[in-house]
Amino acid sequence: MPELPEVESVRLGLLDHVLSKEIAKAETFSERVTRRSARPLNTLAGGTLKAVARRGKFLWFDIAEPTGNHSPLVAHLGMSGQFRVNCSGLAHIHASLAFTDGTRLDFIDQRTFGYLAPDVYVPTLDNAAAGVGTEMPMIPHLVSHIARDLLDPHLDPVALAVTIVSKHTSIKKVLLDQAVISGIGNIYADEALFDAGIHPLLPANSLKGLEVSRLFMSATNVLERSLDAGGTSFDSLYVSVNGESGYFERSLNAYGRTGLPCRTCGQPIEQITVGGRSTHFCPHCQRRQ
């Protein structure tokens, strides 16, 4: 379940393996992997990979075509997507980019929620760089509806706070809304709310300014801590993150700890459903109201 920290680890790993390489051949082995794309992957042949950028959980490769035009190749890992270099014989390889230097980048995805999509650039709304890893104020069309994430230097925290407080739904749902704030998935949403001491069912529009800034701080810390951990456990042989393994090494305080004692107060962690998602919280440290 790659969320922002995992996707950023993948981006950093990809830099070593694909930067300034030229695509000799791009092929797909299942139609589904390019379902979000208007054109087939093999149209990328001849392009050179100039950058690997990220916003939230979305990645894109900036590709310079032989004509000099730049266009993005968008990649979303879904729940189980991985990139690997020169992997052969593994199951669930849905696509691969072969480079002129003889190396190959393979896209593997067991649950097939992920995808690759050659796309077009559109200008960013604020004319600032589109995300981490790029200076271009241009964003792939498929990513243009995704909000900036908490680790984006061009995030406007005041505007974000205003948006959050305008929502008439639970704060947990708002945290998961990628059009409001990106990069946070079910696991880090629970962790951020626990850290901030905020009940997941609290209406977003009932939060005080102080609570919103505390939540920003908590969520940012949770993402950064995880990014540090992911960076160290990252295996550079594979440009990938094993979707599940990383979480076992991380110290989770709420997610998946149903019935276990809260690490702060000892009360059992409760599990409820919010917006169809399993939600874990401490009934004492995260009081309603």
Add this chain to the structure above:
DNA sequence: GCTAGACCATG
């Protein structure tokens, strides 16, 4: 504008 369903493979 917000919610519920669809899409998948695995345990």
Add this chain to the structure above:
DNA sequence: CATGGTCTAGC
């Protein structure tokens, strides 16, 4: 049969 991220369709 629940899970999880995102898009789509519905109210």
